[in-house]
Amino acid sequence: MLTVLILFPLALALIAMVLPWYQGRSWLLPIAGAIHLGLVAILLMQPGSMAPTGSWLGLDALSRLVLLVTSPLYFGCAIYAVDYLGLRRDRGNRVIVPCLLVFLSTMTLAIVSRHLGVLWVGVETTTIASAPLIYYNRNRLSIEATWKYLLIGSVGIALAMLGLLFVAYAALGTGIPVSLQLDKLLTDGPLLARPWLHAGFVFLLVGFGTKMGLAPLHAWKPDAYGEAPGMVGALLAGGLTSVAFLAVLRAVQIMGAAGDLAMARHALLGLGLLSLLLAAVFMVRQPDIKRMLAYSSVEHMGILAIGIGIGGLATFGALLHLVNNALTKGCLFLSAGNIHRAFASKHLSEVRGAISALPVSGGLFLAGFLAVTGSPPFGPFLSEFTILRGIFGSGHYLVGAVFLALLAIIFIGFGATVLAVTQGEPVEPELHFKDRVLLVAPPLVFLLTVLVLGLYLPPPLRELLEQATALLEVKS
Amino acid sequence: MFGLSNLCLLLVILLNFFTLGSSRLVACIRAVALQGALLALLPILLHGFSPHAVLLATIALLLKGIFIPWLLLRAMNEVRIRRDVEPLIGYVPTLILGALITAAAFIFADFLPLQPQHQGGLFIPTALATLSAGFLLLMTRRKAITQVLGYLMLENGIFVFGILLSEAMPLLVEAGVLLDLLVGIFVMGIVMNHINREFSSLNTERLSALKE
Numbered sequence: 001m002l003t004v005l006i007l008f009p010l011a012l013a014l015i016a017m018v019l020p021w022y023q024g025r026s027w028l029l030p031i032a033g034a035i036h037l038g039l040v041a042i043l044l045m046q047p048g049s050m051a052p053t054g055s056w057l058g059l060d061a062l063s064r065l066v067l068l069v070t071s072p073l074y075f076g077c078a079i080y081a082v083d084y085l086g087l088r089r090d091r092g093n094r095v096i097v098p099c100l101l102v103f104l105s106t107m108t109l110a111i112v113s114r115h116l117g118v119l120w121v122g123v124e125t126t127t128i129a130s131a132p133l134i135y136y137n138r139n140r141l142s143i144e145a146t147w148k149y150l151l152i153g154s155v156g157i158a159l160a161m162l163g164l165l166f167v168a169y170a171a172l173g174t175g176i177p178v179s180l181q182l183d184k185l186l187t188d189g190p191l192l193a194r195p196w197l198h199a200g201f202v203f204l205l206v207g208f209g210t211k212m213g214l215a216p217l218h219a220w221k222p223d224a225y226g227e228a229p230g231m232v233g234a235l236l237a238g239g240l241t242s243v244a245f246l247a248v249l250r251a252v253q254i255m256g257a258a259g260d261l262a263m264a265r266h267a268l269l270g271l272g273l274l275s276l277l278l279a280a281v282f283m284v285r286q287p288d289i290k291r292m293l294a295y296s297s298v299e300h301m302g303i304l305a306i307g308i309g310i311g312g313l314a315t316f317g318a319l320l321h322l323v324n325n326a327l328t329k330g331c332l333f334l335s336a337g338n339i340h341r342a343f344a345s346k347h348l349s350e351v352r353g354a355i356s357a358l359p360v361s362g363g364l365f366l367a368g369f370l371a372v373t374g375s376p377p378f379g380p381f382l383s384e385f386t387i388l389r390g391i392f393g394s395g396h397y398l399v400g401a402v403f404l405a406l407l408a409i410i411f412i413g414f415g416a417t418v419l420a421v422t423q424g425e426p427v428e429p430e431l432h433f434k435d436r437v438l439l440v441a442p443p444l445v446f447l448l449t450v451l452v453l454g455l456y457l458p459p460p461l462r463e464l465l466e467q468a469t470a471l472l473e474v475k476s
Numbered sequence: 477m478f479g480l481s482n483l484c485l486l487l488v489i490l491l492n493f494f495t496l497g498s499s500r501l502v503a504c505i506r507a508v509a510l511q512g513a514l515l516a517l518l519p520i521l522l523h524g525f526s527p528h529a530v531l532l533a534t535i536a537l538l539l540k541g542i543f544i545p546w547l548l549l550r551a552m553n554e555v556r557i558r559r560d561v562e563p564l565i566g567y568v569p570t571l572i573l574g575a576l577i578t579a580a581a582f583i584f585a586d587f588l589p590l591q592p593q594h595q596g597g598l599f600i601p602t603a604l605a606t607l608s609a610g611f612l613l614l615m616t617r618r619k620a621i622t623q624v625l626g627y628l629m630l631e632n633g634i635f636v637f638g639i640l641l642s643e644a645m646p647l648l649v650e651a652g653v654l655l656d657l658l659v660g661i662f663v664m665g666i667v668m669n670h671i672n673r674e675f676s677s678l679n680t681e682r683l684s685a686l687k688e
Contacts, residue, residue, distance in 0.1 A: 117649035124656045131663050140674050144683040146667055151623060154660055155614065158630055161653070162607075165637050168644035173591045178643040195589050223686040282688060 002057045005039050006109045008032070013101035017094075025097045026085045032101055033075035036108070040071040053183045056115040061467035065319060066111050066246045068464070069326045070239045072449075074104055076442035077231050080334055083438035084231055087341070095132050103129040103235070110243050116164050116180040116250065120157070123211060123247055126240055127153040133235075134228040145220075145227035152220040153211060160207020160247075166200030167192070167254065182250060189257025197258055204251040205267055211244035214305060215275040218298045222282075225294035226346070230337015233290065237297045237333060238326035245304055245322065252308060252472060261311070261474050269309030269399070275302025276406045284413035287348040289336050292417050293329070296372060299410055300325045306403065307387045308472065314390025316469045321383035323461075324453060325372075327446045328380060332368040334443040335361045339421065342433040348417060353426040360435040362422045364443050369418040371450050373411045379453035481521040484514045485598040488636070489578060492609040495629065496574040497567050499559045501621060505548050508628050511606075512540025515632055518639050528647055536635070539654045544628065544661050551665035552621055555672040560619045570616055574609055581605040599640055607633030620668045620678045624661060631657055 012032050019025050044064055059067075081100070085093045106129055110122025127150070135146040164180060170192040171178045171185075179185070185192075210217040225233045248268075255264035279299035286292045300321070307318020336346070338361035343351045354362035371378035374385075384407070391400040491511040495504050516537035519529040552558075563570065581604035594600060610630030614623050638645060645653075668678060675682045 115646075115649065117645055117653070121649060121652035121656060124653075124660070128656065128660050128663050131667070135667065135670075138670075141685055143667065143671055143674055144686050147620065147671060147680065147683055148686075150660070150664055150667060151614075151627065154627055154664075155630065158627070158634060162634050162637065165634065165641055165644070168641045169591075171644075172641070178641060180644050180649075193589065222688075226686065 001039070001043060002059070002112050005036065005043070005112070006057075006105055008035060009101040009105040009108075013098040013105070016097045016101060022089065022093060023086070025093050026082045028097060029078035029081045029100055030075065032104060033071075033078035036104060037071045037075045040067050044068060054181055056118050056181070057112050058114045059112060060471060061464055062246060062249055062471055063111050065322065065464055065468050066242050067108075068461075069242055069323050070107060070111065073238045073326055073330050073446075074107075074235065076330060076446055077234050077334070080231050080234075080439055080442045083436055084229070084337070087433075091136065091138070096136055099129050099132045100235075103133070107239055107243050111246060114182045116167070116182065116185070119247055119250065120161055120164060123160075123208065123244065124154075124157045126243065127157060127211070130232070130236060130240065133232040134224050136229050136232065137227065142227040145223040149220045149224040156207050156210025156217065158207070159203050159210075163200045163203025163205075163207055163251070166196050166203060169193075170196035170200060182253075185254050186257040189254060190259055192258050194258075194260070197255070198260070198263065201251050201255050201260075201264060202267070205248060205264075205271070208244050208247040208251070209271060212241050212248060212301050213244075213294075213298055214271045214301050215278040215298055218275070218278070218301075221298060222291040222294040225297065225333075226288060226291040230290075230333045230335075230340060233293065233337070234330045234333035237293065237329040241297060241301060242322055242326050245301070248305075249308070249472065256472065256474055259474070265309045265311055267309075268305040272302040272305030272307075272309055273399070273402060275299065275305065276403065276410075280406045280409040280413065283410050284416075286413065286417055289346045289348070289351065289417065289421055290333075290340065292414065293332055293336060296332075296410075296414065297329060300329075300372070303384065303387065306399070307390065310387070310390050310394055310396060310399070311473070312390055313393060314387045315472050316465055317383050317386030317388075317390055319465050319468050320386060320453075320457075321380065324379035324383050324450055327450050327453075328368055328372045328378070331364060331443040331446040331450070332372060334439070334446075335364040335368060338433070338435070338439055339365060342431045343426075344432060348420055350427060351421050353424045354422045356424075357426045357431055358433075358435050360440040360444070364440065364447060366418060366422045367447055368443070369414060371447065371454075373414055374407060377451065377454045379450040382454050382457075481518055482598050484517055484521065485602040485636070487511075487514055488602055488632070489605055492578070492606055492629065493571060493574055495625065496609060496613060497571045499563075499567065501552055501558060501560060501619075502549070504560075504622065504625055505545050505552065508625050508632070509541055509545035511629070511632055512544070513537055513542075515635055515639075516541055518636070519642060522639060523642060528642060531647055532642070532650055535651055535654055539658050540628075540632070540635075544658055547658075547661055547665050548621065548624065551668055554669055555621075555678055557619065557621065557672075557678055560617055560622045563618060563622075564616045570612065573612060577608040577612065578605040581608065594640065599636060603633050603636035605633070606630075606636060609633075618679045618681055620664075620671055620680050623680065624664050624668070627664075628657075628661070 106125035113119040176188040213221040252264045279295045283295045307314045340346045374381045495507045519532045523529040582601040585601040613626030
């Protein structure tokens with residue numbers, strides 16, 4: 001079943017490469033998204049379909065959660081893609097469609113892997129598959145963004161490989177079999193040699209943290225998200241970062257099994273606060289709406305890291321925030337893509353009055369901004385509030401105060417740009433583009449889901465989150 | 477067997493220096509190719525002719541020694557560049573830095589809590605030295621193609637370390653890792669070609685429009 005989930009997008013990618021029909025090729029994306037979503041739904045319905053211990057692929061609560069997030073996000077973006085690619089016939093879709101399908105496959109591989117080597121291969125392949133997506137617009141700026149993304153991403157992920165090898169080395173000479181299989185590492189955790197395990201964790205954090213875009217390893221992020229099409233930005237900011245975060249969580253799990261959870265938490269807390277700080281600095285007076293969203297993504301990766309760094313209730317909040325962040329980023333990037341299309345610019349000096357020009361996209365962008373900055377009644381408010389309760393409840397008052405202050409600065413900085421973009425009258429009355437159903441429906445659905453999650457947390461989801469939280473705690 | 481593997485590792489270190497000190501791109505690519513080919517011998521030298529070692533060596537030789545260098549040479553011919561002139565730091569200072577890094581790698585390896593069978597061997601120092609030489613190349617050169625070479629060298633360093641841990645990496649995963657490297661270099665080659673077409677140069681300092 002899991003193998004099918006990984007392989008069928010590859011088969012569709014092959015079809016996309018030979019299919020001579022433009023519109024048909026675009027439609028392969030939602031077909032793949034729908035099949036994926038259906039299969040994921042079936043997988044999530046069967047409880048305890050845990051693969052035998054020691055296999056390379058399998059599902060646990062964490063991977064179920066990330067699948068639950070990425071699959072609908074991909075489906076929404078795939079529906080958006082059909083109309084988007086229809087508008088961009090000059091650019092062609094011979095490259096982007098197969099790459100998007102391979103991206104889906106490798107993302108799934110990374111999510112369901114139970115072997116750190118397989119996880120690494122999955123994450124590295126997502127880098128390669130997404131580079132052509134960032135390069136879609138084929139101009140000087142997108143080349144620059146792609147080159148930085150490829151080089152920084154590849155070097156970062158190479159360091160993660162070094163981290164993996166260190167973890168494997170920690171098992172040498174201790175009498176336990178040398179393996180990178182996750183279950184084995186988790187059971188043998190206490191026996192691993194400490195110095196190598198710690199070094200391995202640091203390199204894994206640096207490597208996968210680069211993919212996640214945690215500061216100070218986020219250098220590629222504003223460029224890549226700024227130059228990529230909105231749809232690709234949504235997939236990277238909502239999907240790929242979640243997968244990279246899952247990889248970091250795997251490293252945390254191993255540290256937890258070895259009884260060194262405190263060190264892992266301190267490292268994550270430090271990086272998280274730094275990410276929040278850097279995002280706040282660059283978001284104030286940020287004139288480019290897509291780069292603004294990229295820094296917002298850095299911010300939210302920081303929030304996730306802080307949540308895990310505090311532990312307990314905050315971990316629960318962080319995992320809930322993973323869901324909220326992915327869907328809200330989906331809404332924001334897709335609506336920002338529409339605004340970019342209409343005004344042929346993403347710069348504050350040229351984009352004004354988005355609401356009067358594009359009522360739906362502009363409104364969604366404004367509402368998405370409110371959601372992502374944690375305004376009630378949207379989901380991120382609930383998850384950020386839970387993290388905050390965790391922070392104060394565990395007595396980290398200083399962290400809590402800094403967290404709140406930085407969130408406030410980010411709200412103001414982000415708000416200034418978003419309000420300038422959405423309010424007022426358009427500079428040019430004639431626009432190249434009007435709202436279209438297929439281009440506004442996916443972000444609308446994402447936003448509504450986030451709204452519902454803010455008002456009501458379905459019991460199955462709560463249960464899944466609790467199980468996932470338990471995986472990240474010390475088992476005593 | 478042990479003498480041979482040490483000889484291989486010493487050659488790998490020498491090739492690091494050669495690449496750091498050479499401005500001719502063809503020579504650099506060949507040096508990294510030779511390095512890859514030497515590394516491909518190591519699994520056999522270390523673990524004997526087990527099926528795992530032989531297969532790994534074959535795949536590594538094909539990809540690191542032949543196919544990836546061929547891709548790079550082709551990319552180089554397409555962009556018609558022969559030399560990486562004016563690096564950020566001159567060639568002699570780079571070489572001195574390389575020597576310092578290599579010495580540091582040897583000293584550092586003595587302090588690591590290594591397993592008895594790896595203590596005093598050349599594997600760990602070579603891995604560290606090659607990794608850092610790759611980083612040095614990546615940071616001090618301006619041409620995109622030399623940066624890719626630096627990345628390859630970094631991967632070579634990690635590969636040396638990985639040979640010690642072949643039990644941890646099943647062959648299928650190892651093959652996936654190497655295949656990823658190949659596809660990654662292939663995509664980088666395409667992007668390089670586009671950089672050259674768009675900017676009429678492979679100097680990555682021209683890629684500086686995106687910043688705050």
